[in-house]
Amino acid sequence: MADTPLALSRIVAHGLTRPGGTVREVVQAQLAMQGQDLPGVIASIALRTGGAVQDVLDAFDRGEIVRAYPMRGTVFAMAAEDALWVGELCNAAQVRAQIKRRAALGLSDGSFDIGRLILERVAFEGVPRAELFAEWQNAGIETSGGRGYHMLSHFVQIGVASYGSWNGSDNNVHLAEEWLPEGSGLEGRFNGDRVAAATELLGRYFASHGPASIRDAAWWTKLPLKLLREAAEGLGDSIERVETDGETLYQRAGLADEIAEEGKIAREPRLIPGFDELMLGYPDRSYMAGEEHLDKLAPGNNGVFKPTAIAGGAVQGTWKRAGRPGKRSFVLAPWRAVSDTRMRGFERAFAAFPFASE
Template sequence: MPNPSLGRLRLVAQGLVTRPWATPTEAVRAFGAMQGQDLPGVLASAALRTTSGAAGDVIAALDAGRLVRGYPMRGTVFLMTADDVTWTTELCAAPAIRAARSRRPQLGLDDDHVERARSVAVEALSEHPLSRTELVARWSEAGLPTAEGRGYHLLGALIHDTTLVYGPWNGTDQDVALSETWLPTGRTLAERFNGDRVAAVAEMLRRYLLSHGPATVRDFAWWTKLTLREIRAALPAVEGDLERDPGSDGEPAYWRPGLVEEARELGRASAAPLLLPGFDELVLGYADRLFALTPDEHAALVPGNNGVFRKSVVRGGRVVGTWARAGRSSRRTLELTDFTPHSPRQRATLERLFAAYPFVSP
């Protein structure tokens, strides 16, 4: 059953009520990573947690090389800070790399294709980033197979091994950049943590629980796909930085100190209506999403359970509907699908939020 009290605590922890971070880089660093397969959505997710709430600030951080996207875990693209993407990927990406490699023969590809793609990419991107289309064209010109998903597979392989990242904004997407020239130095697991995986897991776990809590070790294990054994080895290093609830099922939840008191002081503000992107961490950051909605509502949020999430309307710590942007660029309108009815006052609030929403295109 939905748990609005838990939902309101998570809204406050995630910065969606108070927007506590001055810049998108600070917000993303606090989270460790934000799920980012919907690029306009994750840019909005970062903006909605900052003081300005402006998508332009997120785009500026991409262009300056402070924020990038990579494939650090679960074979999924995430928005991250430039100094975190390499060590996090080295720490967490191995299962996704193995899964991708096992699919390679079905595409008629092998490791030699990946190495040839790497050589072409390093040369092509040595001076400046290129769009995905331009990079794949370079591979085709070099005789590499790129049709029917092969180009995307090669790109994914080189992002997984941190040769490449998604870098600056080109107006509609991110160009592909060479990590060696686009990312800062001192970014590897060896450089940041002297190769100590436990210390690196502890850093990720601390950020996750501070930004997502109340949450459990199993939530973090689902989010990263790290093993429970490795996570539990790191847990003693972070427990002192957190508050905890033993939990009725024996699995304690952890959260940042003072969160409960802050949510109480915020009162109604923690229950105010919000418009969130489809892949926001509030919905996708936990193993179980049913704290925020019923199974039937979840089916409406993710039709056909196909992995494509609609944009959510949140109120009172719960997902109470979905929303869409209708009309042409000159006359955009808010289109609501309600799970729970909105009062006229609540609808007026949603219209104001829609007008101020950090869209990246007209």
């Protein structure tokens, strides 16, 4: 069964009940928003600002937000000033694993040396990914079979590049030294203090994702529990501890009052993208979906998560947009009986949904 009180608490914590703030403020508060589904993360941001898709695209163009690979080998949308230090804190094991895969992909260390030189030449003012891959291919570096993505993600993970400005359908690739704020690495932000950096990370994760545990944060970041437990000692008054069922959960101070005020709004029908942090920001998603329905979130366990329709603090089913531009329609695949009232609520949410394309 879904855990309705926990679900309602997290809906409020994620800023979905009373959206507001600038794009940069919302993304910075979340720290990192899973972004491999680009239209999905654009919608996730807009749902939390209450603004338009264009506001998100403009924030990319101004360099206020970027997409990077800060942890878990996964691309996330982040405030530009957070991309480097979070990556330096969390990425060491992933970078080592990537380097070990080079031989299996037929890529040599020399390929990466040449690839970096080309990247530094063509991405000075931003370059579409396809053009960068073409430059690599012309230089004799094979980019098919995921090799181009493997190389580019490595350069993003080590802080050489980032996804930045909008080119009409995707983020351009930029050089980090030109696009990301100077001094925003671990040394510049925290004097190289990993515990202080982990404390900042924990504070923002718990404020935006709580109630959550240190183990939740460890799964999200892949940082060692020992480091996170030490970091948790430095959390200030803005984060409070709640004991429940023998486990310590952390949440932003005052969240209980927010829930009391916004609990009714949290129960209202809403639609979220498939890769939204409300579902993917935790190792256990049964709190929202129920154990018996988890296989419906990502059928075949293929890593592709379906958009969900939520009401009453639980997922009621998955949804999609059908039809052609100008003739779009809402299609719900319910997991349980959905009342007419809730269906009308979902249809209103669909009509207001911040789609990134027609």
